[in-house]
Amino acid sequence: QDFDIGSNTVQNYTISPNSHFHVVTHNRGDGRKYPELMLDKALDREEQAELTLTLTALDGGDPPGSGTTIVRIEVVDINDNVPEFLQSLYEVQVPENSPPNSLVVAVSAQDLDAGTYGYIRYTLFQGNQVTQPFVIDETTGEIRLSKTLDFETIPYYNVEIAGTDGGGLSGKCTVAIEVVDVNDNAPELTMSTLTSSTPENSPETVVAVFSVSDPDSGDNGRMVCSIQNDLPFLLKPTFKNFYTLVTERPLDRESQAEYNITITVTDLGTPRLKTQHNITVTVSDVNDNAPAFSQTTYTLRVRENNSPALHIGSVSATDSDA
Ligand SMILES: *[C@@H]1O[C@H](CO)[C@@H](O)[C@H](O)[C@H]1NC(C)=O
Ligand SMILES: *[C@@H]1O[C@H](CO)[C@@H](O)[C@H](O)[C@H]1NC(C)=O
Numbered sequence: 001q002d003f004d005i006g007s008n009t010v011q012n013y014t015i016s017p018n019s020h021f022h023v024v025t026h027n028r029g030d031g032r033k034y035p036e037l038m039l040d041k042a043l044d045r046e047e048q049a050e051l052t053l054t055l056t057a058l059d060g061g062d063p064p065g066s067g068t069t070i071v072r073i074e075v076v077d078i079n080d081n082v083p084e085f086l087q088s089l090y091e092v093q094v095p096e097n098s099p100p101n102s103l104v105v106a107v108s109a110q111d112l113d114a115g116t117y118g119y120i121r122y123t124l125f126q127g128n129q130v131t132q133p134f135v136i137d138e139t140t141g142e143i144r145l146s147k148t149l150d151f152e153t154i155p156y157y158n159v160e161i162a163g164t165d166g167g168g169l170s171g172k173c174t175v176a177i178e179v180v181d182v183n184d185n186a187p188e189l190t191m192s193t194l195t196s197s198t199p200e201n202s203p204e205t206v207v208a209v210f211s212v213s214d215p216d217s218g219d220n221g222r223m224v225c226s227i228q229n230d231l232p233f234l235l236k237p238t239f240k241n242f243y244t245l246v247t248e249r250p251l252d253r254e255s256q257a258e259y260n261i262t263i264t265v266t267d268l269g270t271p272r273l274k275t276q277h278n279i280t281v282t283v284s285d286v287n288d289n290a291p292a293f294s295q296t297t298y299t300l301r302v303r304e305n306n307s308p309a310l311h312i313g314s315v316s317a318t319d320s321d322a
C-alpha cells in the first residue's frame, strides 16, 4: 500500500538475492502493481529446508520510498531419498556354539527424508532353501542368532538385509557370516579289524586295523595316536588316518599271556579332546615247550623180596604249554 498517487505510488517489487526465486511485477487494470514470486530451480529440502527472503516495494518518487517484508518459504518433504546402508557388505565371524540371541552385527542405513519417509524398518530375506538362524530387530538393525550355529554343518552364511522407509523405498546390504570352528568334537576311533588272539613266537603280526577321525577343522581336527610305551606293540600309520597295531617282536605266552592295550587319540585343539579305546590281546599257545623231568636222574631204592605192587617212588615231568 502507498497512500500517494500516480508515479509516487508503488512501481516495482524486488527480492533479496537468492539462488531459487526472482520476483516479477505485474500491472493490475487499475494501475496498481502486484508482485509474483517465481521459482527458477527445483528446491531440495535435504539441502535447505527453509528460505527467508526480503521483499521490497519501491515507489516512483524522487527519492524513491520503499517498504519491506519478510517472506519465509518452508520446503515440504517428498520421499526422494532411498535408504542407504553405511556399508554394502558387512563381514563378521561368529564362533560356533555361541548361545542363541548373541549379537552378530548391527547394520545401519540412513535416509535423508523427514518423518516417516526417513524412518527405516529392517528386514532379513529368508532364502527359500534353509531357514537362516538369524533374526533382525526391525528398528535397531541388530542381527542376532535364533539358534546355535554348527561349523561342521554350515560354515558360511550370506544374508540379505533390506532397509525400507515409510514411503516404500528400500535399500539393500549383504552380511557375510563366517562360522568359526570351536573344538567341540572329540576324535573318534573306528575299529575295522581286531584279532583278539595272536599266536606266540610269530614275527610282526597285525593285531588291529583302525581309522581315526575328527570333523573339526585345523588343529581342532589334527590328531595324534598313541599306546602305552612299555608294551611289545607298535602303532604304524598306513594311509591317511589309518593305523595298524602290530607286534614289535615274537611274543612268549609262557611269560605273558595277555596284554591290555589302551589306544589314545588326542586332537591338537584347545582344549585338547581325547578318546580312548581299550583292547585285550591274548597270546595263543604254540607247542614250543617239550616236557621236562624235574630231575635228570632218579635213584630209587627197593628192598629185595618185595611184595608186588609196592610203591617205590615217583618221577615227574612238566610242560609249560597250555
Ligand atoms: C524494478 O527493479 C529492478 C531491480 O532494481 C530493475 O531491474 C527494473 O528495471 C525495475 N523496473 C521498473 C519498471 O522500474
Ligand atoms: C587286563 O584287564 C583285565 C580287566 O580289567 C584284568 O582283569 C587283567 O588283569 C588285565 N591284564 C593285564 C595283563 O594287565
Ligand SMILES: *[C@@H]1O[C@H](CO)[C@@H](O)[C@H](O)[C@H]1NC(C)=O
Pocket (backbone or CB within 6 Å): 262, 276, 277, 278
Ligand atoms: C581303558 O583302560 C584304562 C587303564 O586300565 C582305564 O583307565 C580306562 O578307564 C579304560 N577306558 C575304557 C573306555 O574302558
